[in-house]
Amino acid sequence: MTEPGLERARILDAGDPLAEFRERFLVPEGVIYLDGNSLGCLPKATPPRMEQVVREQWGRDLIRSWNTAGWVDWPARIGARIAPLIGAQPQEVIACDSTSVNLFKLIAAALGMRPGRKVVLSEPGNFPTDLYMIDGLEKQGLAERRLAPRERLAEALDDDVALLLLTHAHYKTGELFDMAELTRAAHEAGALVLWDLSHSGGALPVDLGGCGADFAVGCGYKYLNGGPGAPAYAFVAERHLSAAQQPLTGWFGHTAPFAFSDDYEAAPGIEKLLCGTPPILGLAALEVGVDLIAEIGVDRLYAKSQALSEFFRQCLSERGVELDLVSPADPAQRGSQLSFRHPEAYAICQALIARGVIGDFRDPDILRFGFAPAYLRFEDIAEAARHLAEVIDTGEWQHAEFRERAAVT
Amino acid sequence: MTEPGLERARILDAGDPLAEFRERFLVPEGVIYLDGNSLGCLPKATPPRMEQVVREQWGRDLIRSWNTAGWVDWPARIGARIAPLIGAQPQEVIACDSTSVNLFKLIAAALGMRPGRKVVLSEPGNFPTDLYMIDGLEKQGLAERRLAPRERLAEALDDDVALLLLTHAHYKTGELFDMAELTRAAHEAGALVLWDLSHSGGALPVDLGGCGADFAVGCGYKYLNGGPGAPAYAFVAERHLSAAQQPLTGWFGHTAPFAFSDDYEAAPGIEKLLCGTPPILGLAALEVGVDLIAEIGVDRLYAKSQALSEFFRQCLSERGVELDLVSPADPAQRGSQLSFRHPEAYAICQALIARGVIGDFRDPDILRFGFAPAYLRFEDIAEAARHLAEVIDTGEWQHAEFRERAAVT
Incomplete structure (x- = not known):
């Protein structure tokens, strides 16, 4: 049985004019990446371009590339x-x-x-x-x-x-x-x-x-x-x-x-x-x-990121997840992200990462989710909301391994 | 018939303890590269390492690599x-x-x-x-x-x-x-x-x-x-x-x-x-x-670069090439390079590059040759000296295409 959020997500994805661009990025299997505002995903065109610059321009043409390239x-x-x-x-x-x-x-x-x-x-x-x-x-x-x-x-x-x-x-x-x-x-x-x-x-x-x-x-x-x-x-x-x-x-x-x-x-x-x-x-x-x-195109990216973040809020709300939104509720007042305050933000972030949902934690109590629209699907958003609801409902963030603070988060 | 300089060079190369390291670099075919002091050659281990960092650390592991890598x-x-x-x-x-x-x-x-x-x-x-x-x-x-x-x-x-x-x-x-x-x-x-x-x-x-x-x-x-x-x-x-x-x-x-x-x-x-x-x-x-x-090892590199630069001077001298050395004649007083002053330094440098001998020109009248010993053979030096002698003897540097000044040299 398909969950209702997921069903709607697939309809939205089917109508998404940017859907084709996901294929232009390497998005790792099993990962929902809500941290493109920290480090953006790898475009598939990048490795061959690096190979060309390294092998041909540096390796073969050497110092001449300052001019020729x-x-x-x-x-x-x-x-x-x-x-x-x-x-x-x-x-x-x-x-x-x-x-x-x-x-x-x-x-x-x-x-x-x-x-x-x-x-x-x-x-x-x-x-x-x-x-x-x-x-x-x-x-x-x-x-x-x-x-x-x-x-x-x-x-x-x-x-x-x-x-x-x-x-x-x-x-x-x-x-x-x-x-x-x-x-x-x-x-x-x-x-x-x-x-x-x-x-x-x-x-x-x-x-x-x-x-x-x-x-x-x-x-x-x-x-x-x-x-x-x-x-x-x-x-x-x-x-x-x-x-x-x-x-x-x-x-x-x-x-x-x-x-x-x-x-x-x-x-x-x-x-x-x-x-x-x-x-x-x-x-x-x-x-x-x-x-x-x-x-x-930035206009299209922004429109989709607003739709993604609003859809995330909607999915959370339908699942009864109550989180303290610190981002502006009006999408016109915010960038491509949503941040929530929670006293256990760090542990929740770690528990999500263990499920393959990569968001970000910012000291001391902020859960930050970025909606980089070039490679995210509405399906990812519905799934991320489900994982977040489950992490909170099950209390799995309380496990010891999620509560240890690493040097870099 | 092998030229005498080249014959000696091959003997020196045969006894060179660093000879094996040339294989660790990508040295382009048909190039004698005397500009490693401007941009060093590409180690062969670099492209696969870049591929790994780009595809695995950035592409697959994304933000987590700040910690995991x-x-x-x-x-x-x-x-x-x-x-x-x-x-x-x-x-x-x-x-x-x-x-x-x-x-x-x-x-x-x-x-x-x-x-x-x-x-x-x-x-x-x-x-x-x-x-x-x-x-x-x-x-x-x-x-x-x-x-x-x-x-x-x-x-x-x-x-x-x-x-x-x-x-x-x-x-x-x-x-x-x-x-x-x-x-x-x-x-x-x-x-x-x-x-x-x-x-x-x-x-x-x-x-x-x-x-x-x-x-x-x-x-x-x-x-x-x-x-x-x-x-x-x-x-x-x-x-x-x-x-x-x-x-x-x-x-x-x-x-x-x-x-x-x-x-x-x-x-x-x-x-x-x-x-x-x-x-x-x-x-x-x-x-x-x-x-x-x-x-x-830097000690071995330095010893070989001194031998290379002295061998270059010797080859030039045997070919009767008289150039105004602006580097110290005592190899202990100089780094891994030799520079000569010549009023037509720019055109000579260009004529050498056309022959595949890449040295460097420095305003206004300096011909600079670097002896990066990790990937240069004595054979390259003998050949570079021959090319330089021929460029000067034939006056081929006087051709118009060598005398045009580019933006970057």
Whole structure:
């Protein structure tokens, strides 16, 4: 006998215009993967692409590939492909370094453009690395970190604020900031804005250009499916490209890297954000992921992820599972995730993993489920809800092996 | 009829204890690769390792690999394997980011440990990114760059110098600094020392510990064969691990990254040099290269590279090729390379490449040949000398196609 949730799921899957794309990813057998917002799945096109880059471009063509394979242009080329996903122009985005390193560059650039102001404003509980990179500049004596809860951000935007640094979709709750409204408020206060798109870029429509955003960074290994520790990306609005100066002035950001001059002169365009030699293997994998997400289209992805998460809530509700939702109940107010608070979140997460349902735990009591719509079926969602209901109903999370805390969760 | 140089080469190859290791690399057919000091050859073990990491660790095990495959420890694990190649202890080295980014971290750390001193001393003509990263801190108002030619470095070491930053083997000429002597001189002046090992680590014996060096960085894609844009490495002497504070305070450098706290607290050990999420694909390739170089052994590699470069000079001399050697004539004074000055260096380099002999050109007039001894035979050297002699004798470098300057060389 088919369960009712499952039956509805199959009908939804049959009508899903994105259903075909699941075949483009390697989704392991026996796994329901609700953690694509932590590490995206492997596109099937990635291993052959890696093989080609490793064996042919590196192994056979060696140093010549900087020219013949165009390695030297990959950061800008991949940046240009990310651009339409986030409402940017091709010449405003570059793929390089990590999100953290790119945060440092752009926080410093913003401080340099607002002399006399030192405050970088963010919210408590923002993703840690965003706050920590402000700390780094604070210890250098160049910045002053100020945190205000989101409902008091507007009033914290005073004359001392050089930069407002926020994460568009909150990593724990998925709650979205109103990018247009906060950008406007920051500009009105004379401050610049840096958006961290790690949990929104590639998952939902982002319109940096339309919002008048100044700077942005984002992650390559979540919704862009670029692989573990993939290169990140950075955005600088075209109007700031000449004024923005970042302190990680490595040779690849030089206007003429191969002139080998003693003095640094920044490239005029977005390449000024480069620092060291680009990580070619990581960029190769990132490009495959970006191209696939661009092919599917962010609007369609977002619509499906909203449908998936609403269906998950519905299935849980029908099973009588009562969990404390910490994500906004309105899908228009959140990214592609749902988070619930439960005192035994860690043990429940472990018990689910033992059943092949991979979600995420976030300290201290958050169960986080990501709905990466490129490779998830409604059937997966119905099944995940059933497993979660069973784990809670049976109390199996109480088993000792699920309650031991590992170093990384 | 065999040429005499070639005959001698074959005898040398027959007695070469490292001959067997050539088979461990993919060396393309028809290529004599004298540019391993720019991008090292591909170890044959790398493609299957990449395939495993991509398909199994990323594709199949997904997020769990941070624990099960130990991804979280790779930077320190690979650092520990690099350590014996450079005379360091395992807990003093970590693999991460680019050489440029690591320079920034360690220059800043040194400045923080010498309050009241702002000068970072280096030499003109040092590898550009070393100088540029000082520029970046200078523009932040935190450093003052001072350059002195190598024969005047000692006298430039005054009370204002916080840090002496030098490249152990010069990228153009291969000339070695006396690491022990300059470290001693810097310490006597109250300064710290940061050695860039990009052109020596993995190529020749380096004894950071024996020299009392404070900091070092090095490149993963040259003599370590880690692939294009491989992660770099950074060294902090154990005695400085607690005092050294670097400003790129990303979440992976936190003492408890997965506690997700709002405030940064640096890890106590070498992990404090980490910033963003480690680039797993790049680290996987790097580890294969490092393990292979460690297996062969730096002492043997250096002995063979000296023999190769001396044999090259001998072959050129026997063919009557007179070139202006800019590398030290004494092999003990240079790294694994030979550089020659010639007004037509660029065109000669291009003509050689057309014959399958890949050397390197460095602006404005340097022909640079690297002797990566893990995969080069004496036969290759004899042949390279013959090609170079023929290119010069025939004047074929004068053909138009060799004289056009490309963007990257």
